[in-house]
């Protein structure tokens with residue numbers, strides 16, 4: 179037995195001491211770009227992200243819709259692997275096929291659908307326009323479009339049919355499937371359209387909306403591949419990898435990641451070996467999770483594209499209580515960062531680190547990056563947002579979204595937790611998190627906060643931020659002091675003062 183001569187510490191146990199801020203250190207000059215995969219020191223990695231945030235390999239988090247939104251703002255999602263191989267590959271394909279600015283049939287109705295039903299479907303999905311097809315199916319014969327501007331329930335009656343108020347196909351300007359986004363926008367402005375249906379063989383394959391025009395212009399950080407398709411990652415496991423990896427590669431996944439609560443195992447090394455022997459350097463596979471330098475070294479030597487750090491810190495995770503394994507995220511990260519830097523010095527190969535789990539605030543993210551994480555993986559953060567696949571519901575007047583761990587009874591992810599057959603015990607919980615709005619707004623705010631921290635520390639890129647960061651552990655007493663003596667304003671009660 180051995181006891182490490184340290185206390186296991188979390189990210190909130192540290193603060194950053196500001197460095198000199200110079201004139202060239204402004205929000206416009208700060209670059210949050212980070213390498214995602216292994217590369218030779220001094221050379222460009224095969225994949226970089228402009229926003230160092232990735233979404234957790236979880237059912238409640240990483241769906242195609244979230245993956246599209248996150249890639250648009252410069253991050254990347256990992257589609258979860260707790261599903262059939264063909265379903266996961268279809269999710270990957272959906273992201274790779276996404277054409278920026280082209281919306282795919284969120285709401286489809288039939289000419290006979292009552293206007294009341296059309297209004298309800300549009301409200302539920304927060305859309306402004308529905309496609310009308312002859313049979314009401316997404317792949318049915320295109321009949322027209324109907325938007326909230328085409329009818330008024332009191333004036334036209336909730337029972338009247340959509341066919342009476344729709345804009346019929348014959349009078350519409352449409353575009354062929356080959357249209358590019360700039361050509362589509364040209365048609366929209368030229369013909370004063372609010373919506374342009376893209377039609378292929380009598381069926382609507384997508385729509386371009388004028389209201390999205392501003393949004394397309396602002397995705398200047400998008401994570402895209404050489405063919406300008408959005409990038410997406412996918413989780414894999416060390417059991418069915420011989421079938422899952424080829425299917426995901428075929429679907430176009432840009433990067434894969436072993437999804438396990440404890441990655442220090444020969445099974446992960448064997449999976450990495452299979453990927454290397456089958457695809458050489460062309461397929462990137464991240465590995466983990468680990469909490470010390472030994473485990474990092476093992477996976478880096480086995481060929482991991484990046485290594486994920488963190489055991490037991492996740493918001494929904496009970497691994498520490500159930501199995502007694504884990505380590506405070508700060509201690510784990512500091513140890514692994516040292517091993518990564520030693521490995522880079524010795525081998526000339528840089529293996530990026532992903533800080534995964536338990537990042538409760540934007541300042542935790544800044545702290546993880548200062549400590550040397552290259553990018554961060556978030557579950558709870560993304561689960562709260564519009565784009566996550568989980569249900570939104572109201573409890574006691576507050577809006578929440580469901581969020582459950584991959585080790586919970588609900589997820590039953592045996593592959594991730596190494597429990598064969600039905601899981602004997604749970605390592606995660608099933609619950610709710612406060613709803614927090616759109617991914618675009620949240621990521622923008624988080625980026626602004628991390629940028630502001632970096633400016634305070636006098637750094638314009640993440641490498642310098644890590645190199646120059648001066649951290650100090652904080653005592654329990656100083657925590658108390660920060661929150662003392664001011665009675666917080668309660669807006670509902672205090673308003674009008």
Ligand code: RVP
Nearest residue numbers: 234492493495536557558583584585606
């Ligand atoms: P968080 O961001 O704190 O919600 O943590 C997300 C991470 O928690 C995931 O990326 C994963 O490593 C871990 N996780 C997922 N499910 C469970 C569990 O059920 N124990 N843990």
